[in-house]
Amino acid sequence: DTAVSQTPKYLVTQMGNDKSIKCEQNLGHDTMYWYKQDSKKFLKIMFSYNNKELIINETVPNRFSPKSPDKAHLNLHINSLELGDSAVYFCASSLQGRGAYEQYFGPGTRLTVT
């Protein structure tokens, strides 16, 4: 049973296109996240949703738009793709709170913009 799944795993597209990455978790978590990992392996949070509400929105171009249709899904839509968007995008989920609530990560989506 996959805990956090992402589709697609690989995405190759041209500059200017619009693309979406889907994420689903079956852990019953109330919070989901999108992270970007750049070519130097640096992992930075982009967005976080708690119970379908946006709670973290880091400095990300507004070409990136997250959408959470329900607590188990958090999709990422990217408009007008640029070369600098090439990276690995990770979805994650967790419970919210002060406890030892580790984040469970999806397998990642490697986006290549040509």
Add this chain to the structure above:
Amino acid sequence: AQKITQTQPGMFVQEKEAVTLDCTYDTSDPSYGLFWYKQPSSGEMIFLIYQGSYDQQNATEGRYSLNFQKARKSANLVISASQLGDSAMYFCAMREPYSGAGSYQLTFGKGTKLSVIP
């Protein structure tokens, strides 16, 4: 200023020996959590161990232990009896309150690449 600092971009360790991966952090909040994640070459992020700021004892999980020194703001990961499968990137991360939103965010260090030599 960096919130999480991992000063070792790369480390080598002989198989079966122990290795310590360094992590220092910076926060003014008294309530925070520290995590270590492993990322093998296959790319997935694997949770290893957690230490809460109020935990009195150092966390341990199998061959992993966390050397938590609160006054020095360090949370080093110790891997005992290294195995070839331990070769991976290791990330230290800190969970702290996200300002004004009543929620928490995870900030990652830049990672340490560990290579285990047979």
